[in-house]
Amino acid sequence: MAQEIKVPDIGDFDAVEIIEVLVAEGDTVEKEQALITLESDKATLEVPAPVAGKITELKVAEGDSVSEGDVIAMVEAAEAEEESEAEADKPDPKADDEKDNDKAKSEDKPDKKADEKRGADRPAANTDDSTVEPKASTPASDDHDYDCDVLVLGSGPGGYTAAFRAADMGLNVTLVERHSVLGGVCLNVGCIPSKALLHSAKVIEDAANMASHGVTFGKPEIDLAKLLDYKQSVIDQLTGGLKSMASKRQVNVVTGTGTFSDDHTLALEGNDDTDQITFNKAIICVGSEPVMLPGWPEDERIWTSAEALSPDELPESLLVVGGGIIGCEIANVYAAHGTDVDVVEMTDALIPGADKDLIKPLTKRMKARCGNIWVNTKVTGLEAGDKLTASFEGKDAPESKQYDRVLVAVGRKPNGAKIGADAAGVEVNERGFIPVDKQCRTNVEHIFAIGDVSGEPQLAHRATHQGKVAAECCAGEKAAFDAKVIPSVVYTDPEVAWTGVTENQAKAEGIEYTKSAFPWAANGRAIGLDATDGNTKLIFGTDGRIIGAGAVGPGAGDLIAETCLAIEMGADAHDIGLTIHPHPTLAETVGMAAEAEAGTLTDLYIPKKKK
Numbered sequence: 001m002a003q004e005i006k007v008p009d010i011g012d013f014d015a016v017e018i019i020e021v022l023v024a025e026g027d028t029v030e031k032e033q034a035l036i037t038l039e040s041d042k043a044t045l046e047v048p049a050p051v052a053g054k055i056t057e058l059k060v061a062e063g064d065s066v067s068e069g070d071v072i073a074m075v076e077a078a079e080a081e082e083e084s085e086a087e088a089d090k091p092d093p094k095a096d097d098e099k100d101n102d103k104a105k106s107e108d109k110p111d112k113k114a115d116e117k118r119g120a121d122r123p124a125a126n127t128d129d130s131t132v133e134p135k136a137s138t139p140a141s142d143d144h145d146y147d148c149d150v151l152v153l154g155s156g157p158g159g160y161t162a163a164f165r166a167a168d169m170g171l172n173v174t175l176v177e178r179h180s181v182l183g184g185v186c187l188n189v190g191c192i193p194s195k196a197l198l199h200s201a202k203v204i205e206d207a208a209n210m211a212s213h214g215v216t217f218g219k220p221e222i223d224l225a226k227l228l229d230y231k232q233s234v235i236d237q238l239t240g241g242l243k244s245m246a247s248k249r250q251v252n253v254v255t256g257t258g259t260f261s262d263d264h265t266l267a268l269e270g271n272d273d274t275d276q277i278t279f280n281k282a283i284i285c286v287g288s289e290p291v292m293l294p295g296w297p298e299d300e301r302i303w304t305s306a307e308a309l310s311p312d313e314l315p316e317s318l319l320v321v322g323g324g325i326i327g328c329e330i331a332n333v334y335a336a337h338g339t340d341v342d343v344v345e346m347t348d349a350l351i352p353g354a355d356k357d358l359i360k361p362l363t364k365r366m367k368a369r370c371g372n373i374w375v376n377t378k379v380t381g382l383e384a385g386d387k388l389t390a391s392f393e394g395k396d397a398p399e400s401k402q403y404d405r406v407l408v409a410v411g412r413k414p415n416g417a418k419i420g421a422d423a424a425g426v427e428v429n430e431r432g433f434i435p436v437d438k439q440c441r442t443n444v445e446h447i448f449a450i451g452d453v454s455g456e457p458q459l460a461h462r463a464t465h466q467g468k469v470a471a472e473c474c475a476g477e478k479a480a481f482d483a484k485v486i487p488s489v490v491y492t493d494p495e496v497a498w499t500g501v502t503e504n505q506a507k508a509e510g511i512e513y514t515k516s517a518f519p520w521a522a523n524g525r526a527i528g529l530d531a532t533d534g535n536t537k538l539i540f541g542t543d544g545r546i547i548g549a550g551a552v553g554p555g556a557g558d559l560i561a562e563t564c565l566a567i568e569m570g571a572d573a574h575d576i577g578l579t580i581h582p583h584p585t586l587a588e589t590v591g592m593a594a595e596a597e598a599g600t601l602t603d604l605y606i607p608k609k610k611k
């Protein structure tokens with residue numbers, strides 16, 4: 001017979017919002033499986049199923065408010081469950097002993113990481129070994145008289161890192177870059193300029209928010225030319241540093257656009273002195289470029305991220321097409337500097353892929369600072385006239401609306417198909433990626449590929465780490481790209497960061513996990529910073545080791561770094577919780593989320609589950 005599942009004792013909270021319903025009618029649930037997620041202004045908590053069985057009726061929906069005793073669902077308990085319920089109600093004297101044993105086990109666990117050779121038996125984080133078939137090629141040879149030991153094509157974070165590491169290991173390196181400055185997308189039109197502008201956006205917002213602290217500033221006056229000068233000075237400082245480091249390392253920097261003519265020769269265009277360079281080994285790091293939408297007019301008011309980071313003026317209105325990381329970051333820059341910004345995203349949430357609980361505070365703030373955030377919405381066309389007229393298909397969006405500028409931020413495609421790779425025998429897949437193995441080797445043994453052109457995620461820190469691996473392999477070392485995790489950060493206000501297994505991924509792939517979270521509303525530093533909508537969560541595998549983490553709030557990107565190390569080192573909740581974190585810091589939320597998992601948390605009152 002179906003029985004009611006009610007909201008249990010949730011402390012002092014009343015009328016708490018349901019932010020996610022995790023089951024559907026007809027689902028079979030395990031005992032303790034989370035049914036709904038509640039969010040008060042102080043905490044996010046999941047309500048678990050008290051028994052295993054089949055959900056026959058759901059009595060609540062996302063957005064409802066519930067209090068203790070409200071019925072969530074009707075469940076037909078599994079037979080075994082019904083029989084054993086009486087048994088389960090008895091206190092379990094062994095439970096505490098087992099907890100102690102678990103802790104002891106985790107303290108005794110062998111240091112697997114230390115036993116492993118670097119990358120020796122780990123799968124690559126994001127490469128598909130099976131697709132890389134070695135092909136016949138003229139092998140690298142130390143006897144042949146090539147122009148250089150290692151040719152590095154492209155000077156982004158992957159390329160300059162590879163070039164510098166190879167030079168530091170005594171190899172004769174030529175670095176070819178089509179632009180006159182080094183640094184690639186990251187330094188010139190990507191990570192660095194966007195963060196320089198996001199800094200001023202954050203200061204503007206922080207200043208406005210200070211009014212509630214009793215400190216009021218006037219309306220900001222924006223001198224765009226000066227703002228862009230500042231951004232450029234940041235870029236110049238970094239690219240200048242690269243130039244000087246390349247020279248000190250005696251890396252031969254050559255300007256020109258390279259395409260392969262065979263597996264030991266690069267043809268060069270746009271260089272008056274040289275039209276080809278021969279190499280013993282090569283590292284391809286030619287990056288990626290923005291995807292533009294087909295059939296749209298050619299109009300300089302339609303921007304890629306590069307133009308959006310060097311605007312001719314601050315437009316009155318901007319449509320951002322694509323609510324991913326780049327779209328959201330740039331939307332926040334413009335909204336803070338006074339532009340009326342709409343964001344349109346095809347999927348059901350901003351930052352597709354990230355867990356919804358992490359994105360929620362960002363979405364809430366972006367809704368307040370932007371004109372409209374339309375999810376589940378497509379831009380079906382764009383016409384260029386006096387203004388740019390976009391037409392939409394989606395529940396909340398208008399049929400059409402006019403804008404001064406439109407930013408297309410729908411993804412980046414790799415440049416693999418643009419470098420004559422076939423002449424060198426290097427395989428490029430249909431999407432333009434160059435498949436590589438754990439050593440970042442392409443199908444041609446002496447040619448490597450790294451960074452955005454070699455796969456996803458397309459992030460600078462992946463490129464730099466791969467750059468070192470490829471350079472070390474060129475020098476004959478047994479290196480491999482064996483990262484367990486590659487963190488992602490959205491540098492908005494609030495920042496959102498995650499690493500390793502996400503809950504979305506765990507659910508999609510059937511990975512068993514437990515989760516613990518620490519709401520920033522209970523962290524002294526966060527309260528002082530007025531960042532109480534922040535949250536830190538940790539995800540643990542069935543062996544008790546941390547496998548993923550996420551955070552939202554100021555500095556979440558810095559905070560997540562500790563969890564990356566914890567995952568790499570195979571830490572469990574006790575390892576993290578027993579590590580003393582400085583007080584008062586936001587980093588304490590990592591320690592306390594771990595304490596919540598370990599059952600030792602005292603900084604929050606978590607009602608005991610009823611047995």
Ligand SMILES: Cc1cc2nc3c(=O)[nH]c(=O)nc-3n(C[C@H](O)[C@H](O)[C@H](O)COP(=O)(O)OP(=O)(O)OC[C@H]3O[C@@H](n4cnc5c(N)ncnc54)[C@H](O)[C@@H]3O)c2cc1C
Binds near residue numbers: 153159
């Ligand atoms: C707006 C924006 C913000 C971003 N923010 C972040 C962030 O915060 N964090 C992060 O990790 N990542 C960020 N990224 C992504 C990051 O910039 C890339 O992942 C990173 O730059 C990839 O490095 P790479 O070395 O593979 O290639 P790139 O940086 O793309 O460099 C490739 C280089 O190769 C050169 N090249 C290409 N073809 C040729 C050729 N035929 N001959 C000679 N030279 C050639 C190009 O000119 C370029 O300089 C951002 C990207 C954008 C667009």
